[in-house]
Amino acid sequence: MTAKPFLKWAGGKRQLLAQIVASLPDELAQGGIDRYIEPFLGGGAVFLHIAQNHSIPESYLADRNEELALAYQSVRQRVEEVIAALDSMERAYAGMSPTQQKSYFYAVRAQFNAERSQTDFSCPSPHSVKRTAQLIFLNRTCFNGLFRVNAKGEFNVPFGAYTNPLLCDADNLRALSAVLRKTCILHGDFTLCEPYVDARTFVYFDPPYRPISRSASFNSYSRQPFDDGAQARLAEFYRVLDGKGAKLMLSNSDPHNENLADDFFEQLFSGFHIRKVFAKRNINSNGARRGAITELLITNY
Numbered sequence: 001m002t003a004k005p006f007l008k009w010a011g012g013k014r015q016l017l018a019q020i021v022a023s024l025p026d027e028l029a030q031g032g033i034d035r036y037i038e039p040f041l042g043g044g045a046v047f048l049h050i051a052q053n054h055s056i057p058e059s060y061l062a063d064r065n066e067e068l069a070l071a072y073q074s075v076r077q078r079v080e081e082v083i084a085a086l087d088s089m090e091r092a093y094a095g096m097s098p099t100q101q102k103s104y105f106y107a108v109r110a111q112f113n114a115e116r117s118q119t120d121f122s123c124p125s126p127h128s129v130k131r132t133a134q135l136i137f138l139n140r141t142c143f144n145g146l147f148r149v150n151a152k153g154e155f156n157v158p159f160g161a162y163t164n165p166l167l168c169d170a171d172n173l174r175a176l177s178a179v180l181r182k183t184c185i186l187h188g189d190f191t192l193c194e195p196y197v198d199a200r201t202f203v204y205f206d207p208p209y210r211p212i213s214r215s216a217s218f219n220s221y222s223r224q225p226f227d228d229g230a231q232a233r234l235a236e237f238y239r240v241l242d243g244k245g246a247k248l249m250l251s252n253s254d255p256h257n258e259n260l261a262d263d264f265f266e267q268l269f270s271g272f273h274i275r276k277v278f279a280k281r282n283i284n285s286n287g288a289r290r291g292a293i294t295e296l297l298i299t300n301y
Contacts, residue, residue, distance in 0.1 A: 002052060003175035006075065006136065007068075008145030009043035011209055013251070016295070017045055019277040025202055025247040025301050028054050033247065034200040035060070039190035040207050041068065047204075051179050060196050062186035066121040067135060067155075068147070069187035074124045074132040075173060076180035081126070083170045085133035090167040093137075098161070105141050105159045108134055113154040121187060140165045191237055199245030207234055209253040209295075210264065228264070235268035242272075242300045250298040257293045265296055273299045 005012060013020060027033050028050070036056045038047050041063040051059060063069050074082055089108075093101055112134045119131060139145060142157040150156050186192055190205070197203060208226040231252075241248055250269075254276060255262035266274065276294040 001171055001175040003048055003179050004172055005043035005045050005048065006169070006173060006176055007043055007071070007139050007147070010146055010148075011206070012043035013045040013206060014043070016251075016277060016279055017049060020046055020249070020251075020297065021049060023249065023275065023277075023297055023299065024050075025249075025299075027200075027247060028056075028202060031055070032200060033202045034058065035196060035198070035202070037193045037196060037201060037203045038062070038206070039193050039203070040064075040205060041072065042206060044072075046206070048176075048179065050202075051182070058196075059183040060186065060193055061183050062188060062190070062193060064187070064189060065147075066187050067131075069185060070119070070121050070124070070128050071132040071135050072180060072185050074128045075177050076183070076185065077124045078129050079173055079177035081129040082132050082136075083168060083173055085129055086136055086168040086173075087170070089133060089137050093141075093167065094164075101141075102159050102161070105138070109138060109155055112138065116153060137167055140167050190234060194237075194240070197241050197244050197246045201244075201246040203241060203246055203248050205234065205238070205248070205250040207231070207250070207252065209251075210255070212253045212255055212258045231264075232268060238269070238272075238298075238300075248298075248300045250296075252296050252298070254294040254296050265298065269298050273301070275299070 005014065025033070033054075033056060035058040036047070036050055037060045038044075039062045041047065041061045044061070047059065047061060050056065061072065093104060096104060112131065115127075115131070119127060138155060138157070139147060141160055141162060143160040144157075145160070146157045148155070148157050190207070193203065207230075210228065210231055234250075238248060238250060252265060255264050275297045277297055278292050279295045280292060
């Protein structure tokens with residue numbers, strides 16, 4: 001079975017995957033890459049494609065969202081326990097009325113937030129198994145499948161009122177766990193990957209996108225904002241890794257969708273290749289504007 005992302009993630013790359021695959025470095029298929037690194041893991045669609053279609057000895061995956069990093073670690077190391085916990089939640093949820101389901105959602109969300117301070121995010125444990133099952137449940141039943149937190153790090157997305165959501169995809173979780181066993185999963189800033197980068201490394205960056213308008217603004221994946229200063233810091237780091245000879249790809253929004261004079265990324269990444277790819281706008285307060293837009297792929301090859 002081919003493993004797929006186990007979480008719905010804002011900015012996930014499943015819909016862009018074919019265009020990203022077409023832009024991957026030739027060295028990946030030619031055996032010239034020994035290590036794959038993804039410092040903003042998110043839903044992991046690009047990693048899963050590469051891991052299941054190319055022979056890469058090592059993969060390093062990271063995210064600054066500690067909940068996400070812990071969930072990946074739990075699925076990798078304790079998948080059967082995660083499945084059992086999630087299956088129990090699915091059975092309970094399926095037997096409830098719509099009103100009871102809504103109450104159950106908010107009860108799970110409240111417990112998830114209340115136990116945050118008691119959670120050891122450094123390694124999987126019986127508690128992290130429960131937390132991972134709760135995270136998957138909330139992700140599958142909340143509005144729009146978002147992961148969004150407030151300044152305290154509390155999950156604050158409202159109930160989604162879906163009919164018969166698939167909560168426990170046991171086969172996919174097992175397939176994902178098998179793929180993840182060959183990886184190192186880290187939590188922290190994107191710069192923590194630097195010691196692992198050399199000339200036979202491919203790094204894919206998928207940071208929180210720079211908002212192109214107020215209505216399209218969404219980068220609340222973690223408590224720390226990812227503003228223009230962070231985007232500039234990432235561009236500087238991109239140049240550092242380019243100096244090591246690594247192959248690099250970065251995704252981001254295209255400001256030209258809203259303002260043709262906004263050359264923010266052209267200035268940050270001058271000297272690199274900037275390509276435009278087409279995507280669907282999935283998160284916008286104006287439903288009439290959820291259509292095809294362009295996004296950017298920036299490579300050093």
